Amino acid sequence: MAYPFQAIESRWQRFWEEHQTFRTPTRPAGPKCYVLDMFPYPSGAGLHVGHPEGYTATDILCRYLRMKGISVLHPMGWDAFGLPAERYAMQTNIHPRITTEKNIETFRRQIRMLGLSYDWSREVNTTDPGYYRWTQWIFLKMYGSWYDPREDRARPIESLVDELEKLGSAGIPGADPLTAPEWSSCGRKKRHDFLAKYRLAYMTEIPVNWCEALGTVLANEEVAEWTGKGYTVERRPMRQWMMRITAYAERLLRDAGGLNWPSSTLEQQRNWIGRSEGAEIDFPLDGRDEVLRVFTTCPDTIFGATFMVMAPEHPLVDLLTAPGQRAEVDEYRSRARLKSEVERGIDSDKTGVFTGGWVVNPATSEKIPVWIADYVLMGYGTGAIMAVPAHDERDYAFALKFHLPIVEVVSGGDVSRAAFTGNGTAVNSSNAGVSLDGLSTPEAKKRVVAWLKESRHGCPAVQYKLRDWLFARQRYWGEPIPIVHLEDGTMEPVPETELPLLLPDLKKFQPSGTTESPLALATEWVTVVDRKTGLLGRRETNTMPQWAGSCWYYLRYIDPENSDAFCDPDLERRWMPVDLYVGGAEHAVLHLMYARFWHKVLFDLGCVSTPEPFMKLRHQGTILGEDSRKMSKSRGNVVNPDDVVNQYGADAVRLFEMFMGPLEEMKPWSTRNVEGVWRFLNRCWRLFVDETGRPDTRIADGPADPALEREFHATVKKVGEDIEALRFNTAISQLMIFVNAVMQQEERPRRLLEPFVKLLSPFAPHLAEELWSTLGHESTITYEPWPEFDAAMLQASTVEVVVQVNGKVRSRLSVAVDAPDAELEARARADEAVRKHIDGKNVLKAIVVKNKLVNLVVQ
RNA sequence: GCCAAAGUGGCGGAAUUGGUAGACGCGCUGGACUCAAAAUCCAGUGUCCGUUGAGGACGUGAGGGUUCGAGUCCCUCCUUUGGUACCA
Numbered sequence: 026m027a028y029p030f031q032a033i034e035s036r037w038q039r040f041w042e043e044h045q046t047f048r049t050p051t052r053p054a055g056p057k058c059y060v061l062d063m064f065p066y067p068s069g070a071g072l073h074v075g076h077p078e079g080y081t082a083t084d085i086l087c088r089y090l091r092m093k094g095i096s097v098l099h100p101m102g103w104d105a106f107g108l109p110a111e112r113y114a115m116q117t118n119i120h121p122r123i124t125t126e127k128n129i130e131t132f133r134r135q136i137r138m139l140g141l142s143y144d145w146s147r148e149v150n151t152t153d154p155g156y157y158r159w160t161q162w163i164f165l166k167m168y169g170s171w172y173d174p175r176e177d178r179a180r181p182i183e184s185l186v187d188e189l190e191k192l193g194s195a196g197i198p199g200a201d202p203l204t205a206p207e208w209s210s211c212g213r214k215k216r217h218d219f220l221a222k223y224r225l226a227y228m229t230e231i232p233v234n235w236c237e238a239l240g241t242v243l244a245n246e247e248v249a250e251w252t253g254k255g256y257t258v259e260r261r262p263m264r265q266w267m268m269r270i271t272a273y274a275e276r277l278l279r280d281a282g283g284l285n286w287p288s289s290t291l292e293q294q295r296n297w298i299g300r301s302e303g304a305e306i307d308f309p310l311d312g313r314d315e316v317l318r319v320f321t322t323c324p325d326t327i328f329g330a331t332f333m334v335m336a337p338e339h340p341l342v343d344l345l346t347a348p349g350q351r352a353e354v355d356e357y358r359s360r361a362r363l364k365s366e367v368e369r370g371i372d373s374d375k376t377g378v379f380t381g382g383w384v385v386n387p388a389t390s391e392k393i394p395v396w397i398a399d400y401v402l403m404g405y406g407t408g409a410i411m412a413v414p415a416h417d418e419r420d421y422a423f424a425l426k427f428h429l430p431i432v433e434v435v436s437g438g439d440v441s442r443a444a445f446t447g448n449g450t451a452v453n454s455s456n457a458g459v460s461l462d463g464l465s466t467p468e469a470k471k472r473v474v475a476w477l478k479e480s481r482h483g484c485p486a487v488q489y490k491l492r493d494w495l496f497a498r499q500r501y502w503g504e505p506i507p508i509v510h511l512e513d514g515t516m517e518p519v520p521e522t523e524l525p526l527l528l529p530d531l532k533k534f535q536p537s538g539t540t541e542s543p544l545a546l547a548t549e550w551v552t553v554v555d556r557k558t559g560l561l562g563r564r565e566t567n568t569m570p571q572w573a574g575s576c577w578y579y580l581r582y583i584d585p586e587n588s589d590a591f592c593d594p595d596l597e598r599r600w601m602p603v604d605l606y607v608g609g610a611e612h613a614v615l616h617l618m619y620a621r622f623w624h625k626v627l628f629d630l631g632c633v634s635t636p637e638p639f640m641k642l643r644h645q646g647t648i649l650g651e652d653s654r655k656m657s658k659s660r661g662n663v664v665n666p667d668d669v670v671n672q673y674g675a676d677a678v679r680l681f682e683m684f685m686g687p688l689e690e691m692k693p694w695s696t697r698n699v700e701g702v703w704r705f706l707n708r709c710w711r712l713f714v715d716e717t718g719r720p721d722t723r724i725a726d727g728p729a730d731p732a733l734e735r736e737f738h739a740t741v742k743k744v745g746e747d748i749e750a751l752r753f754n755t756a757i758s759q760l761m762i763f764v765n766a767v768m769q770q771e772e773r774p775r776r777l778l779e780p781f782v783k784l785l786s787p788f789a790p791h792l793a794e795e796l797w798s799t800l801g802h803e804s805t806i807t808y809e810p811w812p813e814f815d816a817a818m819l820q821a822s823t824v825e826v827v828v829q830v831n832g833k834v835r836s837r838l839s840v841a842v843d844a845p846d847a848e849l850e851a852r853a854r855a856d857e858a859v860r861k862h863i864d865g866k867n868v869l870k871a872i873v874v875k876n877k878l879v880n881l882v883v884q
Numbered sequence: 885g886c887c888a889a890a891g892u893g894g895c896g897g898a899a900u901u902g903g904u905a906g907a908c909g910c911g912c913u914g915g916a917c918u919c920a921a922a923a924u925c926c927a928g929u930g931u932c933c934g935u936u937g938a939g940g941a942c943g944u945g946a947g948g949g950u951u952c953g954a955g956u957c958c959c960u961c962c963u964u965u966g967g968u969a970c971c972a
Contacts, residue, residue, distance in 0.1 A: 027923085287888095287889090288888075288889085289887090289888045289889060289966075289967080290888095292887070292888055292967085293887090293888080293966095293967060293968085296887070296888095296967080296968070297967095297968090299971065301971080301972085303972080319972080320971095320972070321972060322971095322972065323972080334972090375970085399970090400970045400972095401970085401971095401972075402970080402971065402972090404971085405971045405972075406971075406972065409972095410972045411972085412972090413972090417972070418970090419970055419972075420972085422970095488971080488972090489971095490971050610966075610967090611966095613966095613967080614967085647965095647966095684896085684897090684908085684909070685896065685897085686896060686897055687897085689889095690889095690890085690897095691890095691965070691966090692896070692897090693895095693896075695895080695896065695910075697895090697896095697909095697910055697911075698895090698896065698909065698910055700910085701896095701908095701909050701910055702909075704909095704924095705908095705909080707923095707924095711924090746900095754896095754897070754898085754908085754909095755897095755898065755899095755907085755908080757908080757909090758897090758898075758907065758908035758909075759907095759908080760908095761908055761909075762907080762908070765908090768925090825904080826904095827903080827904045829903085829904090829952085829953075831952075831953090832903095832951095832952065832953045833953095834904060837904075869952085870952060871952090872903090872952050872953075874903055877903055877904085878903055878904070878953090880903080880952055880953060881952090882952045882953090
């Protein structure tokens with residue numbers, strides 16, 4: 026008879042809820058552990074079998090830690106703003122709030138059905154005004170801050186205003202010159218515009234990916250997804266909100282070194298930030314005062330720079346274009362504008378046109394032509410390059426196509442055949458001021474940078490691939506950005522006391538028809554009069570991108586009801602940082618980078634106490650369909666957790682998902698194997714309960730068989746160690762080994778079975794609670810102390826030692842533990858099976874490894 | 885192209901620092917129980933040769949190397965997955 030999992034599981038889920046078993050104390054008593062799951066977007070499709078994988082892993086760890094006496098914070102919530110609910114609303118006119126609420130209910134029911142030990146009193150929902158009030162509050166903090174490069178941290182914008190008032194801009198690196206009196210005489214608009222260049226949240230005109238049919242801009246990483254579905258995306262310049270994440274590039278890179286994260290994830294973040302060292306060099310325009318500034322990582326090749334290439338959008342293009350080239354240049358620029366960066370990359374065939382302009386190469390003093398081409402991107406470096414065709418593949422291809430000169434300045438390759446990009450020896454590289462000839466590439470770099478600096482042609486520079494974060498979507502279903510645009514062209518933040526700025530109710534959710542979000546149609550909401558200035562204003566109609574709410578949710582869990590602060594500072598210090606964060610690898614870059622960025626800003630402003638939010642990170646692997654292909658509706662290989670729980674129970678699903686293989690690996694679903702672990706649970710049940718459902722009479726109080734006792738201690742050790750290392754598959758295997766061993770016994774010693782139930786409880790909590798109560802206990806097993814193992818008990822009195830001859834196993838000996846080497850060798854030599862292989866031969870050497878093996882090397 | 889991770893029986897996967905390859909589970913084979921089946925229990929199960937019992941050879945993607953000894957370390961290559969893609 027199968028064990029009655031349905032009755033057991035519903036009984037204990039009710040018990041946990043009624044007794045608030047997993048309620049976390051506000052303040053941790055003793056050591057704490059914050060174990061966080063990436064919260065899901067509650068889609069209409071319900072839970073996927075991929076979700077329980079990570080959730081079960083963290084749940085097992087949390088249940089284990091509770092039994093070790095640690096205060097555990099383990100919450101769950103909903104990342105519920107987003108496009109799918111809004112698109113559904115466009116089609117059905119059902120308000121996204123209603124759809125979202127319904128989806129959350131499904132998700133909550135499914136997650137509860139798995140017996141996960143969340144503290145539900147801390148549930149958060151990013152679409153709840155009580156939550157997004159603080160998302161808006163943090164946005165205003167970003168808007169109200171600037172990055173001070175001298176202190177390498179964010180500071181309130183008031184500190185900048187203060188400095189400008191007293192000292193002007195002289196002390197601020199890179200600032201436009203402005204004296205204190207000049208600042209004081211500036212009007213409201215001028216001050217506003219000056220400060221806008223420093224704020225961490227700012228508006229600027231940039232080319233974005235606009236999708237007319239969706240009525241919104243798309244992030245670069247979203248473009249492929251939608252064009253794949255047949256939507257068209259065009260490039261157009263729009264005024265957009267941005268976050269100055271680039272100010273944090275160096276710190277995001279540096280601090281990543283101290284994180285216990287998967288190396289591949291750290292590597293991806295490093296690549297994304299894309300730090301490169303080189304130099305900025307100014308090329309004077311021929312016959313003018315202006316210079317064309319370039320960034321290069323190979324300043325040592327400057328003598329080989331035979332032409333220049335600017336991005337088509339470069340601001341100096343107009344100035345450089347000769348009248349005769351105007352038509353061709355304009356035509357090329359307008360064509361380039363329509364291409365997205367992705368499209369530009371796709372066909373790597375080089376295109377470009379000559380501007381008719383010339384600059385002077387400061388190293389060779391020669392006039393070289395300036396071209397525009399779309400392989401140079403405005404968004405990176407200075408938007409212009411010195412082209413060194415002999416030593417750069419892209420420039421080489423361009424030079425071949427347009428018949429531009431190729432001059433070798435680093436020997437080591439054959440530049441008549443291909444660009445040589447490796448290190449070599451500098452040649453053809455000298456002028457009156459400097460000679461690089463004969464220097465190795467690294468030495469030449471140092472020498473030329475020193476010369477550039479001294480001759481004021483350039484300076485060392487560092488560039489990052491990382492770009493500022495496009496922080497606005499033309500959508501309804503997102504956090505409203507709490508900013509008012511006033512009639513004088515300035516902006517005012519919505520006062521903190523007026524937060525949350527609520528999303529107005531709309532009747533229709535269609536795109537506004539302009540480039541604004543549907544919020545533009547809520548005229549009453551949009552139009553305001555600014556109290557401070559009396560000016561007429563219009564609310565910002567863009568909303569925040571979906572990443573916003575997930576940038577700080579881990580902080581809200583700590584103090585979810587607080588209406589005075591996003592989180593009480595004392596509680597924040599007690600619970601942060603997150604000790605373990607588990608979620609999908611698809612968030613390796615964006616979510617994890619954005620959250621780190623926000624956290625660092627909050628750290629700089631004194632709102633949080635740690636520079637990093639997530640100390641240890643692990644990704645759960647993808648679960649494939651039974652056919653080892655990605656699960657998808659079209660392939661018909663999607664497994665629904667509801668069905669599996671109905672058939673085998675939540676404990677079996679949990680156990681199976683952990684037994685499949687290593688947490689981080691991709692692995693296929695197998696219903697047969699679900700049945701396998703389900704059989705194991707049945708065996709556990711029958712260990713305690715006989716056919717009539719009563720406690721098994723073979724459970725005895727006497728002493729246990731010594732071999733079983735030893736196996737038990739080995740199990741306690743292995744299961745504990747494996748849980749801590751998140752190796753759940755091998756922990757379960759050890760539990761199976763122990764159960765198999767007990768099954769062999771006539772008597773079942775209570776003194777081992779009781780603690781065994783504890784070992785089982787993190788994995789199969791419902792069954793464990795039931796068995797615990799069968800054994801006569803009245804309260805939950807949740808906070809029972811985790812069993813201890815006795816290291817002395819692990820030692821058997823004899824061990825098996827392998828005898829090898831020339832590395833091949835020939836015999837096995839049973840010997841006393843720690844038998845001396847000499848004895849092992851003597852017994853090995855005397856062994857009959859071994860003698861067959863050594864008799865008549867010369868034993869050159871004997872290698873003895875205590876308690877393991879003897880290897881006889883013979884000739 | 886570049887970067888990262890990974891390739892072990894029929895299948896999912898074990899193997900702490902180089903030291904018994906294949907734990908545990910699935911599947912399969914045989915047996916017990918049963919009128920029969922299911923469930924359960926017991927035994928076996930890497931491949932090949934040999935076979936009455938032994939015993940032996942081979943074996944962790946391929947090929948080399950280091951070592952008394954390599955799934956594990958080094959080199960070259962192949963395959964798969966993930967990321968990235970004119971970033972100067």
